[in-house]
Amino acid sequence: MRTSHALAALAAALVSSSALAMGPGYLGELDNASIDIGNTLGSKTQPFNGAFADVYTFDLIDPGFVKGGVHTTIGLPFGIKILKVSLSGGTMTGVEEFLMNENSATANFLQEDLGSGHYTLTVSGLVFGGHGSYGGDIAAVTAAVPEPESMALALAGVASVLALSRRRKQR
Numbered sequence: 001m002r003t004s005h006a007l008a009a010l011a012a013a014l015v016s017s018s019a020l021a022m023g024p025g026y027l028g029e030l031d032n033a034s035i036d037i038g039n040t041l042g043s044k045t046q047p048f049n050g051a052f053a054d055v056y057t058f059d060l061i062d063p064g065f066v067k068g069g070v071h072t073t074i075g076l077p078f079g080i081k082i083l084k085v086s087l088s089g090g091t092m093t094g095v096e097e098f099l100m101n102e103n104s105a106t107a108n109f110l111q112e113d114l115g116s117g118h119y120t121l122t123v124s125g126l127v128f129g130g131h132g133s134y135g136g137d138i139a140a141v142t143a144a145v146p147e148p149e150s151m152a153l154a155l156a157g158v159a160s161v162l163a164l165s166r167r168r169k170q171r
Helices: 001-021 148-170
Strands: 024-031 033-041 050-060 066-071 079-089 096-099 106-114 117-128 131-140
Touching: 024 033, 024 131, 033 050, 033 117, 050 131, 066 079, 079 106, 079 131, 096 106, 096 148, 117 131
Parallel strands: 024 050
Antiparallel strands: 033 131, 050 117, 066 106, 066 131, 079 096, 079 117
């Protein structure tokens, strides 16, 4: 009896934590930002079994990289198996796929050298036992573009160093 209560509490915790995450759809413009993602598929009253593919899209404003992870639970009589994360679009020439590690129930991803553009992140897998959920995050880390004032200040500093070194050479 205690085991079923623990399983129910774990399932409720997963559902409540993924409720705070953004579901499939457009995530917006990502520029040095992290967004939680997640979804719950099926329920006791409306069971769902089979394949799913949740699509998230976002715009990368500046060149950089995207990283993150998606996790689910394992060892329960319900849930998600064969969890996979795919990334495509923007300046990528193909699709990069990241599979779930069976020991940790997590699919981590890292894609470097991305240019600005519109990207698609797809989370897919198989739901069994009537319902399952996943949660995770996606972070975009972009290169900093210096402000014009910062560049002017740096150039002024270089010019003053050069002027001082010329003066020393002339003496």
